[in-house]
Amino acid sequence: MVTAVQNGTETGMRELTYTTAAREALDEEMERNPRIFVVGEGIGERGGNFNTTLGLYEKYGPERLRDTPIVERGFIGMCTGAAMTGTRPVVDFMFLDFALDAFGEMVNQIAKIQYMSSGRLEMPIVLRGCIGIGGSSATHHSGNYYPIFAHLPGFRVVVPTTPRDAKGMLKTALRGSDPVLFLEHKLLLNAKGEVPPVEADELIPFGTAAIRRPGTDATVVAIGAMVDKSVQAAEQLSQEGVEIEVLDLRSIAPMDEETILASVAKTGRLLVVDEDFQPCGMGAEISAVVMEKAFDELDAPVQRLNGVFTPVPYSPVLENAVTLSREQILQAMRDLMAE
Amino acid sequence: MVTAVQNGTETGMRELTYTTAAREALDEEMERNPRIFVVGEGIGERGGNFNTTLGLYEKYGPERLRDTPIVERGFIGMCTGAAMTGTRPVVDFMFLDFALDAFGEMVNQIAKIQYMSSGRLEMPIVLRGCIGIGGSSATHHSGNYYPIFAHLPGFRVVVPTTPRDAKGMLKTALRGSDPVLFLEHKLLLNAKGEVPPVEADELIPFGTAAIRRPGTDATVVAIGAMVDKSVQAAEQLSQEGVEIEVLDLRSIAPMDEETILASVAKTGRLLVVDEDFQPCGMGAEISAVVMEKAFDELDAPVQRLNGVFTPVPYSPVLENAVTLSREQILQAMRDLMAE
């Protein structure tokens, strides 16, 4: 399994925002494949609530950039049928919270149709949109929910954290035949980063974690908006002579056990940092896998650091109180080292 | 935390089926509280697809036993509003697979309204129905899904396995103010067992696991239809001098960490047996909790035994292949002892 090395020495790199990079991926793939179309509320002329489709309507027209009524179940079910009949829908659902109204379609249909048809039908559908806590979005616009989809067979689930990954993973999603949840943390949308030139046509495979910071003393697996905070905390700890290896999980399903286990074999200590809820979450799965496959390598029990187990409140003071700060991550790293 | 002792020496015990016991609970509580009503398809005159309401329509009439159109989202959302305004709905959804169409209502509304209203509104709603693999029910009638609800704040989730628990836990559900998922494994519906007399008015609290078989050499936490199979496997192993303690998790959320940890402290070994999928499932959560809180007590890594990670097929041969047999559980127990 290959973990992408992003050493910045590559040529032709451009600095793009996360959203721009993802939109470039969509544009390139739409140009390449006339069967790709996008549905969602305001993704036509308006260019998407998060500018996910800005400029594409002018280029590809209303059939391929299809504004919808407010019918999340409807358009996701609709796209299921489209995917079964030779086209490749991209559902731009704005917030994953809204798409929960289509959960039955996702779980009973999208995830099962390749299986039920014994592989005679494909399900190349991309479900994309925002997750995450931030900006006082409150409880109907802040959900994460990815472990739910990791729990169920049939989905590919990714949470890219860099512009480069956003582009490369969206391109991968748009070439595969499986349903993909492509989840964009709202606090990362405007983050900037280097993206290879268009000619590179880079596809970043699913099932690979990325090493964001090498280290030898402990491993941190972080997800989404927690990756940068964890890297920052690790840098700080580095000044004290402790070198933490930070992995960006980025592919939730399939999960890159190999890279995690290799890192734990090296460090003997593991902390999973996830803004999402703890019970039956990604940290639980990673902890259980390490328990099963690397018990003897552990110098200390695997620890989990999660957002508070509560619906997400609105007031900045409260919102802050339920998410994870760099300081909390740092403290958890120290605690792990002290074990 | 009390784990129910069911030693069979109590007086006035009656042998009832699981469904009859649960129906008795519903009947008693409906008699006690005129604000309880039931909705679902065919739960009126017909008495429910699984006889959950047999005879109650005659007793309580159509307003309290309300047949519905096929609108799972609709009636679950409807009952949300009812629960907010002073009544106590029981949603009899037949198969949990169907209720996924109401996932948005459950997650965004039911689970959050007590919180969002700062406790000024209550959400006393019981969502009940079948889960589980069996009888060639195929992929739209065999789902388990409980870890999904355990992952999210706001729900109480129970999977009773005995008639006594079915009755006692349904009564608890019908007296609390929280939303409860009351999940009945289809293979247990006709199971018989001792149930205390009506006068006992027994309420079985949530958050307690039950020790189904005491033991000293290893702990097995089992869920739903796996409990009996695990007890059987443990009995068999007992003939070889190995004494396995079998816990029936029964309360998925809240989960009885205390009883699990106490058992692991005693045995040093743990296996979680769950028909449901492995990733981010109950076994993952239990494994992670034991990792965090009892790492030093472990003589071997915690193991998970789950159903195969696939949509559930129809043909008995295939259905068998994806569920867990007594033999597989026995083998997993042996493997655990051999670690």
Added chain:
Amino acid sequence: MSVVTGGGLDLTTEQALWLLREMLRIRRVEEALARSYAQGLIPGACHTYVGQEAIAVGVCAHLRSDDVVFSTHRGHGHALAKGAPAREVMAELFGKATGVSKGRGGSMHLFVPEVGLMGTTGIVGPNILQATGAGYSFQLMKTDQVSVAFFGDGAVNNGAFHEGVNMAAIWALPVVFVCENNQFATEVPFDYATRNTDVAERARAYGIPGVTVDGNDVLAVSEAAQAAVERARSGGGPSLVEGRTYRTRPHAEGMRDGGYRTVEEIDAWKQRDPIADLEVRLLDRGIATQEQIDAVRQEIEEVVADGLEFAKTSPYPEPDTAALHIYGAS
């Protein structure tokens, strides 16, 4: 095969016998399945289509093999009318490797994409949305294929109907929505589940054409379907066709059939048998002879006997195939 009925008058013999053959094929397969269920040969649910044959057949008469159908829990009839081999449908219910879904699906999960049967479903509703999506594909790809959703009266109250029909309407998708109004959803009467039992009239709410036909008259169904399919194929957008019908067997095999409806009512509907009705009319009008009809009957007996034998003797799937094809190849 395309049947031009024009009130059922200018039907060719070949076309007429196709309608008869298909209805008989469904009827006899269902009867054989019902017997097999009673004998314990079918391990899971079995919802038969007996009594409703005219709808699947009348509609599918106008579909090409590259047109697509999205069906329900009561889908054997749609599968057969769309061209699924009887033996493979039967083998599927027996849970055999030779079944249309290789034994993975059973009664409620029939997949024969090769003939445009894109699936039946154990959940009420989704197929309406999926049919709409197939229409979207055809519009985007600029083919002249048509997509059909069959669904019961019970699905009409569901949000999937509302959302699906509306989308098809606003985008003028090539979809035909066929409601099989058999007046009950399991045991719940349609006139309990809605205050407006006129399904075709719902079309108004979405600004599309709607029509009600006698769902036990295959020629009437065929005529309405022809108009709707042609409209869809020629870019005229979706329509809603309601067939009023009745299932004369219980909701599913093994279920009781009392309480919610009377024996008299069932008997009255059995008198309106769409197959017998067609035979009489073909003979009356001289479109077919008794010999031709008998030959069809004989042919179907053989098909069903063969199918039953095939279902019984086919092997079960290999257990180690149970988790294949969850993800695609790429």
Added chain:
Amino acid sequence: MSVVTGGGLDLTTEQALWLLREMLRIRRVEEALARSYAQGLIPGACHTYVGQEAIAVGVCAHLRSDDVVFSTHRGHGHALAKGAPAREVMAELFGKATGVSKGRGGSMHLFVPEVGLMGTTGIVGPNILQATGAGYSFQLMKTDQVSVAFFGDGAVNNGAFHEGVNMAAIWALPVVFVCENNQFATEVPFDYATRNTDVAERARAYGIPGVTVDGNDVLAVSEAAQAAVERARSGGGPSLVEGRTYRTRPHAEGMRDGGYRTVEEIDAWKQRDPIADLEVRLLDRGIATQEQIDAVRQEIEEVVADGLEFAKTSPYPEPDTAALHIYGAS
């Protein structure tokens, strides 16, 4: 307060001034919130009700405090008209502990069950179902309370509308469904999202009464609402009231308002201001004097000034309260 309008003619002065006061209260609160948003004092979303005041006020005029309202993302107006204190609504948007939801909710999650405001929602649709459920409670408990759902044109295409209205219809629940047809869902025009923009006509599909009114005429709204509320209260079942209106501010504060509609269109609707319109009519008909109107205006200025001060100076919630009340006491 119950207003009997009878075409707006037999309105008492007191009733008339209530309508005016409530509309003005909403307008001025919204304007203050919009300014506060621009000043960065409101951390999250803010959807104002400016231009649509006549609907909330015309409907709530007929509701008792034990009647209940289930509202949307655009819910400030409903909350205020139902009796929520302006200062607490404003404090909520400021994220303060003194807000109606103690700062947990913000614009889209206002809860004031004490006055029957059972919540606003960030998700389009659920409130329609919940209002139906409140109606179910009232029917079961045999009270004469009434439940109201307010929702936009955008919600009409959603399955929640279809399923909720149908349930209320078949069980004759005491519910009033009020559609605020402001012709856009965010930037998507209603006539793009459906081929039948006549919302009231949808009532036919469910067998209940439906009526369209000028949503910028508070007296017209009030008259229609009165009939619907009385029908519900007296056991006559649900109705659907459609108010045709327009929001004259952007979908949410901070959003651009161009592209999907013209400045001319917005200006034309601003001319049809429901507040100015009522004032003129009250003066014309001699129901209120300029002094009385001025007094109301003055009163509202004070309410809003007080509210703003309250919102600004109130404390933030304590961080350690962030996870309270997830589960109930019992």
